Amino acid sequence: MKIALLGYGRMGKMIEKIAISRNHEIIAKVDVNNSDDVAITKADVAIDFSIPSAAFNNIKHCLENNVPVISGTTGWLDKYNEAVSICNENKGAFIYASNFSLGVNVFFELNEYLAKMMKNLSQYKVSMEEIHHTQKQDAPSGTAITLAEGIIKNTENTGWKLEEAQENEIPITALREPEVPGTHSISYKSDVDTIDIKHTAHNREGFALGAVIAAEWIQRKTGVFSMKDVLNLG
Template sequence: MKIALLGYGKMGRTIEKLAEEKGHSIVFKNTKDSSDGKLENADIAIDFSSPEAAVANISKAINAGIPIVSGTTGWLDSFDEITDLCKERNGSFIYASNFSIGVNLFFNINEYAAGLFASWKEYTASIEEIHHVEKKDAPSGTAITIAEQILRHSNQKEWKLDGKDEGELKITAKREKDVKGTHIVSYDSKIDTISLKHEAHSREGFAMGAILAAEWLKEKKGIFTMKDVLGL
């Protein structure tokens, strides 16, 4: 499989290494300031760029008829625009706030737990996420996905970064040196606390999930999620 890497930071380099170990080749890669190779030679594109560059990168791939997998967060105000373009061009697109297989299993556990707690109003949900200091968006896209799942089963109306009001689902975002990504969901009552935690130990889990999604998407048309890829 010939891969275009849209964004060539730490994640892009990790994907390159693991993809080549699996026998794939990188035929194009770009950063904000430079590019190498030809996008049109790619069978598939993988976007881990920046919130500012994601919409242009994804659009360019779709317009070129290249299936694209995107793990960039912080650009979802334009999500409908991208899905409309994908439908118009009969393209292929997967977006995930997190491609780690473990995180996607965690999402399923989180939604199931949220349903269990829906009847027990004495418990209040909250979310804490911890990432490396270079991460630009806060809260993380993964934390937002977790929050949206909880809100579907809760009396809380919206999530809020450092929220304090009773009707808000509080998300706390911390930035620390060399943290790959930790997410903790807590249900607190006066008598106890129940917590669910996912802690990434390396970027390889995210990269391997993105490569798996790219392999799955290559011959398909439409808009998909990691649930489709993993059969969840």
């Protein structure tokens, strides 16, 4: 495949390394100091790990030029439905995921399964903690929000909130520490015991590999998909 990288920070460089190891070609590298709209339109797929303020325009440009796009940028989802409409109007192909790690996507499924089991056990109160590197711009993480939405869908909880939450809200603690790729923990606590599930990323390779696998999977497809489709989960 010919790949355009939209965002060439640490994740972009890791995706480049893994893509080349899987015999793909990087034909464009776009960041704040470099943009090549012509090269992007010649790509078989674009992989966007840019910044929240650039993500939507990147996605829009790709879809309007018949380039399938994989996006792992978080913090722009107020325009997600608009991106879906643009994809459908142009008969394009689009995958957004808050986290492309194969392990995290299994964790998403485990989270929902546990939430279903806990739904009628009102003595347990759920909470969440996420830890990321100090350069991460959004809080809570997109992964944490996806986990919270999975719990909300399957329990009586109606929302989430950073730190102190109201009744039926999931409290999320967001910590920023040097060189932490990403750790997410969910706890159900009662007066007598606690049930914990946790995912810890050891490095960024898992995120990058998942994004490249998604880019391989989306070839010759039309529509809006998720990592559940890519991995045939659920």
